[in-house]
Amino acid sequence: MSSQDVDTRIILVLLLVLLLALCAVGWCALRLTILLRRPGSLQCSVRAKNARGWRTGVLILGPRALEWFSTRSFLPVPQRVFQRAGFHIVGHKLARNDLTVAHVEYLGEALDIAMSPQSFAGLVSWIDSAPPAEEPTYI
Template sequence: MAYVVWTAVALVVALGLVLAAGASRLRTLSRRVGSFPCHARPADDPQAAWMVGIAHYAVGRIDWWRGWSLAPRPARVWLRDGLSITGRAPLDQAGQPDQVLVRCRYDGTDFELLMSSGAYAGLASWLESAPPGRRDLVL
């Protein structure tokens, strides 16, 4: 009987530690300077579920982290040289105020990002401020 109780206690403690680690990671990522909430999905399937995440500007790239994950590395990394915005649509009329659907291409792969209008303005500015010779990044 004691074995069952200790096993249950160990499972509850392990679950609590995993949840605490995930919440701490999410809080740390969202508080970094240059971070913003950003959902992602493949562009070829508009019915696909959005992957909740946090994007973070780094030197010459954007790191995208899954919202609930314990991975120590970003799930996606988009270098400025290979990333372009191919379209955007404000979602105010769809009942989502201050949200922008951003269509992107990175190294020939199309995907969509969902972010606030302020985050989109920052992304567009970041791409437009690329070194000379890279003026084709924003539509």
């Protein structure tokens, strides 16, 4: 095998790797665009209470649940689903860079969710718009 054949193979492998990288970047950009265009979507970051790092993502306000999609994932499914019944805002504070950090509890798990003040208002509206719980009837 000549050195020219080896060089051609190396170039083809590099082009294939480049093509795969471009496809991955394109998929992530398309996925994020689709998520952000869905009705009820908010950009936010989530972390466990008192944890160090934030995980960026998109929160979708659905009829019965919140769906959280990580921006670092290739998967088209949510990484976390918070049912409306177990989701409660415990408090909130205004943080740096004009962000609101909501302190929430979900089934006993404490979480912080950072978002814009407008997104926080949308989250509060979503919670307030829940249908009233059924009252027991005794007959």
